[in-house]
Amino acid sequence: MDDERIKVGHFVIIQRQKYTKLFRFNSLTAQTGLGKDQVKLKNIDGHPYSTTFKMVPNTEFGKRFIELEPCTDFSSLRESLNITESGTDNRNLVQDSDTQALKQDDIAKLRESGSSISEIVGTIIENSKTFTSKTEYSQEKYLKKKEKKYFDLLQIRRPTLRLIADIMYRQDPEKILGLRVDSLSQLIAFSNICATGNFLLYESGTNGLVPAALLNSIGANTEGKLLHLHQGNVPQKQALQALNLEQEHLDRCISVNIYSLLRQYYQGSGGGKRKLDEVIDDPTDPPPAKVSKTDDAATDVEMESIDTDKNDADVKNDENDAESKAKNGDKQPKWVFENERGCELLRENLDALIIVAKEHPITIVNALIQFVKPGRPVVIFNLSREILVETFIDLKSSNKVTGLKLSSNWLRNYQILPNRTHPDVNMNGNSGFILHGYIIR
Template identity: 50%
Template structure:
């Protein structure tokens, strides 16, 4: 298959060494900011993903936090990406660093000289070459210490960026590094376990409720279902509109996107239980109180009806239908489509809630077929412990396990393999089990 090319409207991942950033390439005037560097993205159009571009300074503007540099991007070849050590021809090194004193006098160049070099030189290798030439201790350092010095300077003066196509793994790393709370602290290892425990595949229908993960969970589940399959996903959320940034960034085929039905939790449950009796109107119905919900339900509760559902203070989003004529609105059509799948029941349930999960789980469990997996993610173990005891008492779920993940990343280099100095802590808790009839 040919490598896809970058098009307007795409989400792209800009990578500069180890730093990555998710950016929407909305128009030819779009720019991206990397620290003090501003990149013009118009030259990316129609270039293949995975291409590397050189940052060419166009303009330097003074700012409160130092000079702000504006760059144009030029496609570069692999020969320009040779290592700094190879370009500089460094061959000598010291035996150890015992005689090196970090007194701040090792570099003969002053900051003003370095800034002038940066304005005059077109390449980072030339700047680093001058820094090495004017360093009194560089050639006395060990080979490992020299490489560490060069990597530090490359990080500051590196002039190349690579444009990558968004993937689930890349987006998890970016979201988790920028603000882990926006994805409920879900780390990549936790996400992989959620997908694995839920048994998502290309066949069957799956139910997901999440309180807001930037679209990460529905994107990961829909990606696991795959294109050209029969699998469907009902994505329930508590707000007016679902968060779909990660889902849009994947740029899945339209046929695959249409097999994800996003609906408001309380609105679709009302459609499921009262859809045949309620009248459709152009105004979305308000969420009923607990008393109103109980009065609207039949006097004899069925096995599928929850005893209590937390009311929502939000209304479904007002949205016009596609043809502009009078008729069901889009959110109503989505509710009907989801309700039909709910009557047929689901092959697994995934729940990632910022709220207490017990009541939501109680409302959704009857919609899952027997002997199917249930996965509940939470950031607070006490809430999941209470849910664990509730499920134990009701006997609706068996094989219950409450676990937490601990991940340690390692630097893998010749003779220098060791754990990373900075590591993330806990990444939430998982409650898993299987439904009983």
Template identity: 45%
Template sequence: MDDTIKVGQYIIVQRQNFTKLHKFSALDSTVTLGKEMVELKNIAGQNFFQTFKMKLIASGKKRLHELEICDNATNLKDILTSIESGSDNRNILDDGKSQSLSYEEIINMRQTLSDSKEIIGTIIANSNSFNQKTEFSQEKYIKKKEKKYFEFIQVRKPTLRLLTEIFYRQDPEKALGLRMDSLSQLISYSGVNSMGNYLIYESGSSGLVPAAFLNSMGDHGDARLVHLHPGNFPQMQAVYALNLTDHHLKRCSSVNIYSVLRQYYQGIEENVETLSQTESENEKMDIDESSRKRKLENDDTEDDNKPPKRQNFEEDENNEQQNEVPISDENSSNTLTDREEKKRKWQLDNDEAIRLFKEKFDSLTIVAKEDPFPIVKELLPFIHNGRPVVIFHACKEVLMECYTSLKNHNLLINVRLFSNFMRDYQVLPMRTHPAIQLQGNSGWLLVGYTVNHGITLN
């Protein structure tokens, strides 16, 4: 994929540790970062991971900035090299009088000075208690001011990891609590690669599951994906955010689960009805043929003495020629093309999904809010034997019931139920420890493998 930023693509704007997903829809589009508004017209044609400096062009409730290219961001830790630090913080009182600059003076300074290093340096120079703080406290103070006055941003290319982190940070419930560690294990157990056919059902993950599958399938290969969803329209935000090519997107057929299953089984019933109707018509034709022969034999014996009836063959030929309508190959091809164009996209996706249903799939993955067992039971006949089935749910009790039902019905073997616990560590000199605020588990995974359904397991 080209690393050049183009209009119409999704981008990730990063300011320090804060990341935001944004669609660069037009040259005059802007992105909001807290109280800052940033014009994006200068990023078109630049490379991803380029660093830009925000330049103030208008002030108000939300300050408006334009971007200019720069090579490196300012390192504010250099301020500490020329400042002494204290041994402890026991004598520091937070009485609100340690800063000699007023609020209006800081606002005016922010409008006149464009370099965050100068602004923070001036604030530190007018602080009465900064030199008394320990080195760790001084660094913490600078990081706090840096979040407010930092004027550098980086435009990054959307990746699956960044999208998962953004969705989980904004609202975990919108992604069903899927965290990067659970999503990576879900992809690993599903065995998705650049070959094969894969079936997924998801409801409410903002498109993270089909995006992860398409990302693992790659842009080259013959792998196909059928994405089942319960609503009228699929959630594809994460899929579109990856800026995949049209060829890549066409390998995914997003269809409504009720619509495609109804069409699949109706097609089977129609074939059965057509076959029975054809057999009855053949029997009827045999009966009519035998009766017609008997009638002809009787007519021949009765009409032997009658003169033959004169027929006007020329008139018959003229009538036939008038009734005939010439059909050329060009007209028939145009008719077929118009018919295909009128056919809706969801119908084409349904037809492609039904074709893959008949070929069967190499794995089944379910990420749903509802009880997954009825869905598994309905979709298992379309999975090859010895293939993985992976189910994710935020609630342990729901998967425990599904686990018991799968075991009782002998539908899967080697069934396991487990959860993940990812612990973040802060790794710094003399300060390596687990993160203070740890997240809980990111849902539960149930994994098993299909067997020959004609064999009853003990």
């Protein structure tokens, strides 16, 4: 099937040993950096996902340019070298510059000539005075070290939600609000995401990871929809685009600006500006007191910051609207139709409210909770426990939500090897907090 093969325009996962990288294969001339090497990707087009390629140096372009060739030989380094001799212990081994007769220039020439990893490591071993005296365990560690350094295979994998979440978290956790994959899975479970429901999400600051996770859980060719509320003119959709979803699947996500949607909803229902002011401050009124710029956005920013941003967004949208009408007559811009689709979902009432944002969630919850059916879940994620404690108290006193529970995940990775099992030493144990309950209004 075409969906099982790599095509120009797709996002792909490039994996070399344990290192993974998300990359958009946007043209046959595309290339990406791996360490000091520039890898040309034109030869991956049309191959099935999970194909393994051999990295072949191309001397025509210089030693730093690498061509890819499909590879089927995956024998281990020890098997290909046929090592049979080893020592009993390492007590008499002395490591100095004389133990290896091969120089760095000689090894560089081997790599430039296109020699395989087994040929390079085999030559290094032949010129080592101490390798055969090492124990089998020491030889295995030595081979793994050399294999990591001279490894010449990489795999092109299909992007999945777990891989994308792991890559984003490893690169910069702050860009996804510290949302680790285990907390993301808990968020989906508490929200009761299914193929037949309509869900309301307010998200900011996760590079589209949360809408991607929810839309992926809803699935394709279903009745479910996701109403994605955001700040500014353009939503963050990097993770959503990286999943390579079909257009029919992507159309199930309605991304609209939060204030623009609420304004159109209340004005369209006859409530007008007065009804809107009961829910959220109108940015056309005199601006409220600003939040101190020294305060952290994840602890003190209230809904007023959204309103201020939306005021600028309204001006920009008006300009885009005027320009669009000048070019296309009376044709409305896309965001107007998205707002109408969003208002239809709000009138039908939705099946869950999910909030993952830098802003303080109290004002956002109070503005959106009325659009969710009774008995449905409300789920709020934040890095700060104190913020969620305040939200807990507010919701508890309002009698709108029951079964409130504040939880956090503590995940620790373990290395599992024969006779060598231990937890990772350097890791972040905390991945934020989740407040969840059920609406009873």
